[in-house]
Structure formats: C-alpha cells, structure tokens
Amino acid sequence: MNFLIVEDDNIQLTGLKHIIEEEYADAVVNTASTYNDAITIIDSFDIDIFLLDIDLGGGKTGLDVCGYLRRIPKYNDTPVIFITDITVPNLDVINKYHCQYYFSKPYDRIDVVGGINSVLTQPDDQTSRIRVKDIQGILFHISMDEIIYVCASGHHKHIFTSDGDFIVTNPTFESILQAAGDVPLVRCHKSYYFNPDYIQSYDRSNSLITLKLAQESIPVGRKYKTIIETYQENR
Template sequence: MGNVLLVEDNPNAVKKIVQYINKISSESAVVSFAEAGAALQYAKDNEVSLFILDIQLEDYKGTSLAKQLRQLPEYKYTPIIFETALAGEELSAYRDVKCYSFLVKPFDEEEFAAAFRDAMGLSSQMNQRARTIQVEQKQFILEYTVSDIAYVESFGKRLAVHINHRISGVKEDMISGYTLAGMLTLLDDPEFVQCHKSYIVNKRHIEKIDKPGRQIFLKGFAEPIPVGNKYQSALWGSL
C-alpha cells in the first residue's frame, strides 16, 4: 500500500489515526511529523503514496505544505486528505490544492476509514499507470519510467538519457540508434519539449528559467540546459 505521511501536531490525534490505519491495512507504513518543514524534507527523500495533513500545524499551515508538495513533479496528483477543526478552510483546500478528501474534527473511525480506503485505492491506480518506455540496445533492453527522465542530450549518433529519481538519485545512460526526434516520438508526452538542437527537456523537472541568459535549470542538476533561438518562443510559451 506504500508510505502514508501523517502531518499532525496533536499526539493524541496521531495515536488515534495510526490505530485506524493499522486496522485497515497492516501493509501501510505510517510516518508522522508535527512540523510541515520536516515532513516536506521527508517527502523529497522518500516515496509517499498518501498524505494526511492537519491544516493548523506548529510551523505553518498544512495547506501551504500541500502547495509545496504539489510543486514537486512526483506529487502533482498524489492523494491528500486534510483534517482540521476549521470547516471553513474546506473550499480553499479543494480549490487551491486539489485535495482528495476532507475530515472535520472530531471525526470517527468510520469516516476516516472511508476516506482512507478511497484515497489509497486512487493512489494504487496511479502507481500502476506510471508509464514506461523501452529502449532496445543490441542484446538488451533498457526500461525507463517516463516521468523520471529529466532531459535527453544528443551527441551525434548517440543520446545521453539523464534520469532523476527521487530515491535512487541522478544517473546517465548512453544509448545509440535513436535521434532526438525519434526519442520525442517514443516518449509521446506533452511535458517533453525540444529546447535546443541537442536537448529535449521534461518540463516537470524545470526548477528555474533564465530568459535573458537563454537557459533553464533542472532539479538535481548543477549545469544549466541551453535554450536555442529557434526553440525559445515555443518553450517559454509552454511554461
């Protein structure tokens, strides 16, 4: 069922929610934090299948944490359940963060179980739909999760596929027999755009853009990616 990240600063509420989850699924690992900042760092370093966020936290609001999580490509659609005693926050949460469900304190075990089961079911379906591509290389086949590919770089008749996975980190594979145009066709994903005669980038991984300098910076990579004059209008217009 994957990791459940619970962000709640009330110890009694944490204990109750963990008990509820353990009754529903012994396979779900629950990790809890009282502060949003520590929870955000954990999410960056680990895979999380479901977030349960209290809106009123010790350091800053759970809705602010959720917005930060939504800015991370891997959590753009991950289910979020908010819990709070302030029912008036509900509309803002749904509109601004697109949370999956909302629990108003005090909630009972039946209410929690219904929201939890539905959210974990959605998370499971999303994980199963993570699209992959296969690249044939002589006597073996390389398989990549499309969303993990940060950019592809051309070196004549060879391509460098640069991967940034939130757990295993950054790596590079050299492949042959493919052109940038052929790789774009294989990827078949509107998030991938050609930004230079030698580069394809995944917009999900863009961290910063420098229009005057005609370059972009990707998360996890120190070196900037150049933006060619021929491609800049289309790229800036798509961001």
C-alpha cells in the first residue's frame, strides 16, 4: 500500500511517516515537502492514499496538490486525507476536492490511524454508495444496502441505516433513488421509502411496516397497500 505524505514541516513529516510504518506493515511511505516534489511523485508512482497538509509553503497548498491529482483519471476516487491548522476548516472547500477525511493539528497517533482506517474501510464499489451532505455541511458516503428507510421532514431527508441515522440536505427523494442502483427502495407513503430487504412484518389493520433494526414502524399510505402486501407475500 503506497502512501504519499505532503507536509512542509520536517518534524511532522517524519512523525507521520514513522506512525504509518509502525501501524501498517505493508506500507510504502513516499514523502514530499513542496508542491513540485509532490507532483513528481504523483506522476512517477501509483499512490493508494494521500495525506496532504493544506498549508504548504512556497505559494502552494495541499488543495493545489489535490486539484492536480483529481485531474488524473486513476486518482478520481483515491482516498485523500487533509491535515489542517484550522480546528473547523471550510467544509465546502474540502468537499470540492472529494476529501474522505481530515484531522486538525495538533494530532496524535489515534487521529492518524483513525483517519487512515476510516478511508480503508470504505467500499471499493463507488456505485454502491451515495454521496450526501448532512445539515452540518459535512459530505459523506452511505452504502445503499445499509439503508433501511428514508423519511422526508420539511426540507430535510432522514436516512435511517444499519450504521446510524443521518439528516441530509438532498432536495428530493428522486436524487436518492437515482443513485440507488440495484437497491430497490420502495415508496410506501408520500413521505417514506423503504428497503424491502429489511421487512420484518406488516400490520394490515394499522397499515404499519416493522423493519429490522428500525426503532419505529413506518406508515403505509392507502394507495401503496397493494404493493406492500405483494412484497410481504413474496418474502
């Protein structure tokens, strides 16, 4: 697994390299302290994970490095972790470059390993995930097969998954359905879609679906009853 660390502080660069080599036995750690050195390595090697300090010297930044590598097709989806001096960085800027993770200085071994492990455990199949932005402005990915149901609430969408619940700012259900791929999210109500793989039971008298891992039952609208009954019968 090939890493590239771009950091203009030699002490921090050496420390990061040491942490990665200790924690990941198969790691090959490339390092650069300037934009030009980073570009040379990007053009010469295949890199699996980038750790980029945003605040480089010499009039260039880690964002410039990321902008360069994102223009190379093979690095369209390669994990990028930003390192920043800002406790709460501009998330819109970070999201623009499809950054998967960031941590702020000063950081420790737990921050570094946690960030790397986070991007390593993301699914390789990008088509099985959707990219959404939560109400805090943080961009993240959700695996489609983990979605239990989706509920509209005003201008927001609540996505309930087997890995947690998220409130997102996607404008319509359609934006989620278009990304659903082979996962058949089914409409059961004007405000609800659900994943039939999670059906546990259907209460016909009260028009409620109980879904595995969901804390509450969800309603079934009158016009959708036949569809839901068909799913239940074919389970």
